[in-house]
Amino acid sequence: MSEVKFVDFVAKKNDLQDQAKPLQVVNGKGEIVNQEVFDKYSDEDLVKFMKLMVWERTLHQRSNALTRQGRLGFYAPTEGQEASEMGSQLAFKPSDFMLPAYRDIPQLIQHGLPIWKAFLWSRGHVLGNDYTDENVQALSPQIIIGAQYIETAGVALGIKKNKTEDTVAFTYTGDGGTSQGDFYEGINFAGAFQVPAVFFIQNNGYAISVPRRVQTAAVTLAQKGMAAGIPYVQVDGMDFLAVYETAKAAREYAAAGNGPVLIETLTFRFGPHTNAGDDPKRYRTPEEEQPWFDNDPLIRYRKLLTDKGLWSEDIENAYVDEVKEEIKDAVKKADEAPKQKISEFLENVFEVPTPEIAEQIKAFKAKEAK
Amino acid sequence: MATMSYIQAITDALRTQLKNDDKTLVFGEDVGKNGGVFRATDGLQAEFGEDRVFDTPLAESGIIGLSTGLALQGFRPIPEIQFFGFVFEAMDQIAGQLSRTRYRTNGTVNVPVTIRSPFGGGTHTPEMHADSLEAMVASVPGLRVVTPSNPYDAKGLLISAIKNNDPVVFLENLKLYRSMKADVPEGEYEVPLDKANVVREGTDLTIIAYSAEVNESLKVAEKLEKEGKSVEVVDLRSLAPIDFETIVKSAEKTHRVLVVQEAQRLAGVASKVVSEISERAILSLDAPIGRVSAPDTIYPFGLAEDDWLPNAEDIEAKAREILEFN
Ligand SMILES: Cc1ncc(C[n+]2csc(CCOP(=O)(O)OP(=O)(O)O)c2C)c(N)n1
Ligand SMILES: [Mg+2]
Numbered sequence: 001m002s003e004v005k006f007v008d009f010v011a012k013k014n015d016l017q018d019q020a021k022p023l024q025v026v027n028g029k030g031e032i033v034n035q036e037v038f039d040k041y042s043d044e045d046l047v048k049f050m051k052l053m054v055w056e057r058t059l060h061q062r063s064n065a066l067t068r069q070g071r072l073g074f075y076a077p078t079e080g081q082e083a084s085e086m087g088s089q090l091a092f093k094p095s096d097f098m099l100p101a102y103r104d105i106p107q108l109i110q111h112g113l114p115i116w117k118a119f120l121w122s123r124g125h126v127l128g129n130d131y132t133d134e135n136v137q138a139l140s141p142q143i144i145i146g147a148q149y150i151e152t153a154g155v156a157l158g159i160k161k162n163k164t165e166d167t168v169a170f171t172y173t174g175d176g177g178t179s180q181g182d183f184y185e186g187i188n189f190a191g192a193f194q195v196p197a198v199f200f201i202q203n204n205g206y207a208i209s210v211p212r213r214v215q216t217a218a219v220t221l222a223q224k225g226m227a228a229g230i231p232y233v234q235v236d237g238m239d240f241l242a243v244y245e246t247a248k249a250a251r252e253y254a255a256a257g258n259g260p261v262l263i264e265t266l267t268f269r270f271g272p273h274t275n276a277g278d279d280p281k282r283y284r285t286p287e288e289e290q291p292w293f294d295n296d297p298l299i300r301y302r303k304l305l306t307d308k309g310l311w312s313e314d315i316e317n318a319y320v321d322e323v324k325e326e327i328k329d330a331v332k333k334a335d336e337a338p339k340q341k342i343s344e345f346l347e348n349v350f351e352v353p354t355p356e357i358a359e360q361i362k363a364f365k366a367k368e369a370k
Numbered sequence: 371m372a373t374m375s376y377i378q379a380i381t382d383a384l385r386t387q388l389k390n391d392d393k394t395l396v397f398g399e400d401v402g403k404n405g406g407v408f409r410a411t412d413g414l415q416a417e418f419g420e421d422r423v424f425d426t427p428l429a430e431s432g433i434i435g436l437s438t439g440l441a442l443q444g445f446r447p448i449p450e451i452q453f454f455g456f457v458f459e460a461m462d463q464i465a466g467q468l469s470r471t472r473y474r475t476n477g478t479v480n481v482p483v484t485i486r487s488p489f490g491g492g493t494h495t496p497e498m499h500a501d502s503l504e505a506m507v508a509s510v511p512g513l514r515v516v517t518p519s520n521p522y523d524a525k526g527l528l529i530s531a532i533k534n535n536d537p538v539v540f541l542e543n544l545k546l547y548r549s550m551k552a553d554v555p556e557g558e559y560e561v562p563l564d565k566a567n568v569v570r571e572g573t574d575l576t577i578i579a580y581s582a583e584v585n586e587s588l589k590v591a592e593k594l595e596k597e598g599k600s601v602e603v604v605d606l607r608s609l610a611p612i613d614f615e616t617i618v619k620s621a622e623k624t625h626r627v628l629v630v631q632e633a634q635r636l637a638g639v640a641s642k643v644v645s646e647i648s649e650r651a652i653l654s655l656d657a658p659i660g661r662v663s664a665p666d667t668i669y670p671f672g673l674a675e676d677d678w679l680p681n682a683e684d685i686e687a688k689a690r691e692i693l694e695f696n
Contacts, residue, residue: 072675073496073672074672102496113444124496124675125671165401176399179432180459181432209409210399210400210428214426216485258541276495278407282404283404339674340673341677342667342678345665345667345668345674345678346665346666349668356666360635
């Protein structure tokens with residue numbers, strides 16, 4: 001009897017190798033690799049994009065310093081992820097609903113949250129999560145990895161049921177986040193209900209110390225969209241134009257009623273996981289880091305714009321000074337926030353205080369009056 | 371004997387049991403190469419290899435489900451939930467699956483899983499990192515829940531938890547990790563899983579506490595002693611089961627009882643202690659039993675943490691009230 005194979009799983013496993021190459025417009029050397037897309041953008045556009053990345057880098061540097069001085073609390077460094085974060089957020093309108101995680105503070109600020117409130121969030125002050133005055137269309141930054149993904153499906157289904165025109169929900173998670181049940185449930189529900197949602201995975205290589213390869217045998221994280229029946233793509237997350245162009249197309253597709261999209265941006269976290277004691281030297285080698293540092297999205301676009309005569313050190317320095325002033329004002333404003341009261345926390349637990357809570361409010365008010 | 375911090379005692383217990391039982395496995399998020407975000411598993415992967423000590427994908431439900439599965443294959447898993455606030459992700463695997471396995475199989479299948487996790491406030495962590503959720507697991511039939519208040523108990527209790535054939539939730543106090551040092555014996559020793567500990571003897575009042583609040587209570591006992599008040603402090607150590615014998619005996623001796631927990635008033639460990647004493651010893655009491663706990667809000671925003679957490683001052687005020695009652 002000959003060896004007839006009805007099904008060949010070894011061959012099937014080999015087939016799993018996804019051939020897709022991440023989308024790119026400008027490569028790591030600052031060279032244009034997709035002229036057609038590049039030509040869609042004016043010189044002013046390019047300067048605006050560059051400024052957004054410099055803004056985020058400056059916010060990062062100041063936040064880093066402020067954390068060290070004890071003037072901020074929790075901070076998850078964003079250095080290296082500027083193209084991925086600014087390029088994606090820019091594609092959305094203020095009326096779109098954003099569901100960020102802890103590393104997505106820069107996008108949240110661009111989406112309408114004042115910097116001083118972002119700083120209060122970092123310090124651990126409830127006013128940082130009060131979005132009423134600015135009417136920010138967002139949920140406060142998620143700490144529980146993946147939870148925002150399934151909530152995004154819900155927000156987007158609400159948008160659909162309300163028949164709100166030209167509006168989508170968008171969210172972010174990391175490479176580690178794609179291992180959570182909520183991740184799969186989120187993209188699956190979004191696909192099942194065909195809702196207007198755009199899901200981003202910022203694959204920065206690590207979940208704290210755990211490298212991307214430990215998370216899954218899947219060749220790309222983007223391909224997880226396939227099983228949910230939703231279109232997916234992997235993008236060079238160090239290339240602002242590639243991220244922006246992809247995010248814009250995804251938003252348009254979702255807003256037109258075609259259903260959700262999943263986008264993986266390939267990026268790298270240059271610094272530690274957070275400023276609370278993480279040391280990347282314990283789990284990354286300099287040999288691994290250096291190519292990524294060279295791949296800095298700012299270097300790439302700085303070179304391109306400088307060659308075109310659109311950018312210079314002087315322009316950059318002047319702009320950085322402007323941003324620093326903005327941040328200084330935000331710190332001052334955050335410092336003026338009133339001291340939080342436990343009695344007020346108690347009032348926020350239920351719409352109408354229960355008898356037990358009413359009793360506790362009374363006790364704390366007496367304590368606070370002293 | 372060696373002087374160890376609370377967290378070093380935990381690492382030492384893990385090392386001891388990895389050495390003494392080749393069926394033990396240590397795993398979770400960042401526990402391998404990184405040695406845990408607090409370094410509780412520092413050096414263990416290098417010493418015992420990636421087969422025994424390893425990182426998992428980021429999914430708490432997965433980590434506990436994996437543990438049950440490994441236990442079914444004869445292993446003795448010691449998974450870590452990086453912060454106990456993330457336990458909600460794993461509640462079905464803990465309370466719906468793991469804790470029911472022995473019962474479901476007519477008592478024929480043991481699942482000796484020890485879930486380690488840090489909890490507790492006072493270190494200015496972000497949301498969901500400091501919550502006291504012990505009552506939630508302590509009210510699940512089939513689960514043991516223990517929490518040490520010092521390095522000696524940390525090592526001995528963890529070894530007992532690992533050796534025990536029931537699923538155990540082992541809660542480590544975040545604030546105590548590095549703030550406490552003590553002499554700890556080398557090698558294997560056990561602290562019984564279901565025995566409270568009278569950490570200070572007294573005759574006028576019993577304070578019953580667990581984890582970091584034991585140390586707050588001891589401060590109060592020392593202060594009141596200077597005024598001639600003799601305060602007994604009992605460390606529960608086990609939250610499920612509660613060692614009612616020890617606490618009832620102490621209540622019958624001092625006739626006055628105060629129960630302290632860092633968790634919110636509505637969370638049930640202190641309530642459970644109060645009801646045990648009420649049912650078993652109420653006629654020996656000279657004053658109503660008192661409770662010190664956090665208010666019934668969600669865990670507070672970081673900047674307000676110190677106003678929210680029950681501390682020695684709160685315990686002292688309540689202790690005086692009970693002592694003065696007649
Ligand atoms: C449910 C849950 N589990 C664990 C953690 C602890 N934790 C915080 S960030 C993190 C890694 C996340 O990695 P990734 O999703 O890649 O995002 P990144 O931090 O790289 O942006 C972990 C394990 C958490 N916050 N929530
Ligand atoms: Mg990551």
